[in-house]
Amino acid sequence: DSGVTQTPKHLITATGQRVTLRCSPRSGDLSVYWYQQSLDQGLQFLIQYYNGEERAKGNILERFSAQQFPDLHSELNLSSLELGDSALYFCASSVRGVGGANTGELFFGEGSRLTVL
Amino acid sequence: KNQVEQSPQSLIILEGKNCTLQCNYTVSPFSNLRWYKQDTGRGPVSLTIMTFSENTKSNGRYTATLDADTKQSSLHITASQLSDSASYICVVSASDMRFGAGTRLTVKP
Numbered sequence: 478d479s480g481v482t483q484t485p486k487h488l489i490t491a492t493g494q495r496v497t498l499r500c501s502p503r504s505g506d507l508s509v510y511w512y513q514q515s516l517d518q519g520l521q522f523l524i525q526y527y528n529g530e531e532r533a534k535g536n537i538l539e540r541f542s543a544q545q546f547p548d549l550h551s552e553l554n555l556s557s558l559e560l561g562d563s564a565l566y567f568c569a570s571s572v573r574g575v576g577g578a579n580t581g582e583l584f585f586g587e588g589s590r591l592t593v594l
Numbered sequence: 595k596n597q598v599e600q601s602p603q604s605l606i607i608l609e610g611k612n613c614t615l616q617c618n619y620t621v622s623p624f625s626n627l628r629w630y631k632q633d634t635g636r637g638p639v640s641l642t643i644m645t646f647s648e649n650t651k652s653n654g655r656y657t658a659t660l661d662a663d664t665k666q667s668s669l670h671i672t673a674s675q676l677s678d679s680a681s682y683i684c685v686v687s688a689s690d691m692r693f694g695a696g697t698r699l700t701v702k703p
Contacts (some may be wrong), residue, residue: 479637519695520638520683533690567637582628583691586636 480504483568483586491594495556498589502549502570508532509551511543520567526542526551558593565590575581595622597641598686608702614687617667619683625687629658629669632681632696633646641669666670674701 489496490496502509503555511523522535537543540558545551555562565588571581600621607613617627626645630638642651644660644667649659655678657670671678679701684694 479639481637490642520693522691522693565635568639582640582643583638583685584632585639588635590635 481586498553500568508568525548598694604698621686630683
């Protein structure tokens with residue numbers, strides 16, 4: 478058990494809909510990362526938050542947004558869903574490294590599997 | 595071009611055999627390199643971390659090497675087991691983290 482909790486584990490929805498994925502980081506971890514993994518593909522970095530503020534952005538679509546709340550949990554909102562958004566969405570947390578660098582070990586949740594029909 | 599390249603893309607070996615996975619990177623400046631193991635449908639889990647000054651590090655049957663001069667790392671798996679079937683991901687940290695696409699290893703009985 479990594480200590481990172483993601484809900485829901487599975488989600489099936491229709492095109493055009495909106496969903497929210499939730500992540501609770503490990504106790505004490507201030508950084509939260511979101512990744513998308515399509516079938517048989519590598520992990521694609523979406524976005525990172527550190528202590529409530531956005532720190533880095535990857536290949537995140539404009540239809541997607543995220544936030545980190547004061548209690549450090551994070552939500553990833555996916556809207557106007559398309560078939561191609563079907564994927565595993567992973568959340569990871571870490572303690573930010575010395576000097577603010579992202580060098581710490583990532584602890585991943587078990588993922589939320591989104592299926593868009 | 596991805597700054598972290600892994601090879602081979604996939605590999606099939608028989609149970610009990612050894613194998614070596616490769617990771618070449620161009621990320622600079624270098625902070626550390628981690629190997630993660632990702633079982634199908636699960637979140638990745640860190641196996642080892644290599645810093646600039648380390649050449650070799652072992653974790654059970656897993657041994658990682660690092661050549662910071664040539665910017666190459668390898669992950670050697672000894673006496674493979676069926677449970678080693680997974681994707682192995684190389685992640686290089688500089689000011690941020692760069693992920694390789696992974697090597698999918700299948701161990702057959």
